[in-house]
Amino acid sequence: xxxxxxxxxxxxxxxxxxxxxxxxxxxxxxxxxxxxxxxxxxxxxxxxxxxxxxxxxxxxxxxxxxxxxxxxxxxxxxxxxxxxxxxxxxxxxxxxxxxxxxxxxxxxxxxxxxxxxxxxxxxxxxxxxxxxxxxxxxxxxxxxxxxxxxxxxxxxxxxxxxxxxxxxxxxxxxxxxxxxxxxxxxxxxxxxxxxxxxxxxxxxxxxxxxxxxxxxxxxxxxxxxxxxxxxxxxxxxxxxxxxxxxxxxxxxxxxxxxxxxxxxxxxxxxxxxxxxxxxxxxxxxxxxxxxxxx
Numbered sequence: 001x002x003x004x005x006x007x008x009x010x011x012x013x014x015x016x017x018x019x020x021x022x023x024x025x026x027x028x029x030x031x032x033x034x035x036x037x038x039x040x041x042x043x044x045x046x047x048x049x050x051x052x053x054x055x056x057x058x059x060x061x062x063x064x065x066x067x068x069x070x071x072x073x074x075x076x077x078x079x080x081x082x083x084x085x086x087x088x089x090x091x092x093x094x095x096x097x098x099x100x101x102x103x104x105x106x107x108x109x110x111x112x113x114x115x116x117x118x119x120x121x122x123x124x125x126x127x128x129x130x131x132x133x134x135x136x137x138x139x140x141x142x143x144x145x146x147x148x149x150x151x152x153x154x155x156x157x158x159x160x161x162x163x164x165x166x167x168x169x170x171x172x173x174x175x176x177x178x179x180x181x182x183x184x185x186x187x188x189x190x191x192x193x194x195x196x197x198x199x200x201x202x203x204x205x206x207x208x209x210x211x212x213x214x215x216x217x218x219x220x221x222x223x224x225x226x227x228x229x230x231x232x233x234x235x236x237x238x239x240x241x242x243x244x245x246x247x248x249x250x251x252x253x254x255x256x257x258x259x260x261x262x263x264x265x266x267x268x269x270x271x272x273x274x275x276x277x278x279x280x281x282x283x284x285x286x287x288x289x290x291x292x293x294x
Contacts (some may be wrong), residue, residue, distance in 0.1 A: 014250045015043045017062035021069030030068045030239030037243020049075045077102035084109040084255050088242045092116050111255040117231050118260045119154040125231050127158050128289050137184025138164040141194025181211035189217045223267040233261035
């Protein structure tokens, strides 16, 4: 499965090593999209992060390393080296706080395509999906308290107001949500593990429903679970973008420091829309108005 793909590749082609965090479907989806963007002009080798030590010959010959997931990026950073590295399927928080410095140690060129959508895109979704809404509820954990100010500044550009609060603990989450939702028109879910995780997601969705406030989410799974609408990028979409970046870099371009997802999707839960008395939203319309490309 993780063999060098050389068939049909010219002798002048560059080798790209794609390092997967785990042998799991999301990582393979991203890797396959990277491969599709680069073949047949370039050779591709897929390597599991846990087998890096045994794949040293392949990694050392690569012109570019693409890590898929945080685990692969962390292990590649620990291994060191001078080969440029592009990290994908990583969070903005990890890359900005530590990933960039770790990957670029020793002067190596490093870049990333992060998982999160830019705030401006999320807020345009709010404006277009819920045009009568003006007050955006947001709850974050203590580690992301500073994000409320950044979000408020971005919301002002869309003539929106943020009703935000910090949930100091998981036990205080429902009460904090109630304080926010009584003054908000909707809840904008943000990828904050202190607020939204497998233990709390149903409580967050049910509390929002009791207040009749729709939830705008960040994954297809959240829409399935009860969010009205979600904006997200799939592993395949992120991988496609990574492959395009890699192709430009191998043709003499520079590796960008960090990029938001270029390709994204919109998922609407029609049942939730009907339950809240909201006109059915068109996924196609929302995608087009946001300028998206699936």
